[in-house]
Amino acid sequence: MTIKIALIGNPNVGKSLIFNNLTGGRAHVGNWPGKTVERKEGKCIYRGEVVEIIDLPGTYSLTAHSIDELIARDYIVEEKPDVVIDIVDASNLERNLYLTLQLLELEANVVIALNKYDVAESLGYRIDVDTLSKMLGVQVVPTVATTKEGMKELMEAAIEAAKEKKRKVILNYGKAAEELISEIKKAILKDKKLSSKYPARWLAIKVLEEDEEVLKKVEKSPYRNEILDSSMRSRAREILGEDPEVFFAESRYDFISKILPKVLIGEKPLTLSDLLDMVFLNKYVGIPIFLAFWWALFRFTFDVSAPLSDMIDTLFSHLGKTLSSMTTNEQLASFVADGIFGGLGGVLVFLPPIFFLFFGLSLLEDSGYLARAAFVMDRIMYKLGLHGKSFIPMLLGFGCNIPGVMATRIIDSEKDRILTILINPLMSCSARLPVYILIGGAVLGSYAATGTYVMYMLGIVLAIIMALLFRRTIPYFKGKPSPLILELPMYSKPVLKSTLIHMWERGSLFLKKAGTVIFTGIIIVWFLSSHPWGVPLEKTYLAVFGRDLEPIFRPLGFDWRGAVALFFGFIAKEIVVGSFAVIFGLGEKSEIEEIQKTIRSEGVFTPLTGLAFMAFTLIYIPCIATVGAIYKETNSWKWTLFSVIYGLILAYLTSWIIIGIGHMLGYR
């Protein structure tokens, strides 16, 4: 028999670390059916028992107000896992036990993992584990996820709990409220179908709390009039006050504050976190410190990854040449060298910068700093019609827009979230960088580096303008962004393995895209540029197609070669550079200097049109995979289409303005 264990806990309690520890880091990652919330599952064998562990979304509470909470709650009531491991931050018992009480109310078979036990001890807290266990009627296991302490004990306790379900504690809400609860419960018990599926007492409390989802379920019951008796409801208002949910929240916190003195000894001292916050959150130096971190992160990313990218580049072109020389069939040789290896190499050179950037960001996030960055940037972001939390997806966008778009999930308000998604593609992802390097290096001469820098800034400026514009003009976004409510975790020393897993989860999204969309795109470009086989480049399908596109781009000064590169860049920006190589018949992976020389000698771009081309590349939609991510996250074709179209228009307009200004200044 399989034992099903669900993991739940507040955000930042070390839940994913415990999940990785228990499952050995091997997880099946998917989505909850019909939702954009990630679902992680892992299977393992413990002492001959098959154990299935599911990671529920991090949540403070189990109301129906957010998707995350609803998913966690529905899973527990409907799938009825054998055990629910509630991960509790030992250094912050008061807040964390709130969720525990709600789990007990749900009649879940709870085992508590008292995580960060070492942190609690180092803060001078002493927790009476046995008393806590007795008072809640559940097993409590102290754990330190970072050092894997207590993992075995936790597993033992969970398996024991799965086999022998003990009676748990029931929180008493006081005589008057309890009378109401038992009245409603009696009515609910008449509906056998309803009460066999859900715990009756829990339903009764939720009816009193006026929980929308539960009310919907009760509406369908034949006994709905008895359960939702109106006279009883007005009585409830009298006893429980204006908002009954607040009454229950207060009572739960009351209960916690009563048991806390019996299990917890010690006052919270001034911690290192407090000291760090004095600096990092300082009103004046907070933002400069953040900018310094950001700059360091980018330097680290590009400096460390450059030699690795070069290695991959050399390796693949070498492999391609070696393998293609083994056949005498010209077409096959070209396919192997330019198509497959050229294509793969062209994509894989992006792996190092993307992974290093995500490693750095994961490090900042796992240490607790990223939440602080959201705090210090909140004021500026709010003025731009965004949100402190919008900031994290923007940072990720510099690596790759796909995880950037996905990271908008942390934003609660749908409006703010979609707005953040729409401007994310303007963050210059690492795939655009090679285009800047290629074109800038070819035509901007000593200003090449400045050109690249200008592109990054242009992306940020346009994102700000678009955010303001959309907020003002699109009726859906009207109004102020919903204000920030965000818990700042304690700073903690990141664990290498967990940071690596974190990095991998984001980076692998890019890898997936590379293996499918980009690879296919490059093969298509190779095919079109080499067929009909044997004709000169000007007669290939690609050139014919490019000439058809040329009129559209003529006002911007791009010829058919630029048009073709941009067209295929729609599949992925990684293809733009490759396209030029193929067009010039230099082979996909020829040295970048060679391509640049050809661009100059054939006069494909002037410095001005080169700059316009770079801007165009920056602004229009980054790649087909990002479009897919936008669709998945907004769940709307309307917004997806909107993001593609506005990107194209904005790209065209910006390039056109660049050309116009250039002409005015006398450049050609």
Place this chain on the structure above:
Amino acid sequence: MSTSWWRTRKDRKIPLAMLSENEEATIVEIRGGRGFVRRLSELGFTPGTRVKILVSHSPGPTLVEIKGSRIALGKGLVMKIIVKLEACR
């Protein structure tokens, strides 16, 4: 401590936003829409709870300490949390 008029009066109810960094007070009520009041009550912002201002970027976000954790509250939210100061000694 400053001697603003409201500080000299006992049980004066004021918005949390009026407190300076490192000052503490007791929550009396949360004003605002239902969703907002519920959201905050789940995080422990309930009447009778002690709350302390840790960092204030007024008029930007404020960081408060409540029930042992730090919660960042965006612009305007601290105006909706009504607190009561202790009488001066």
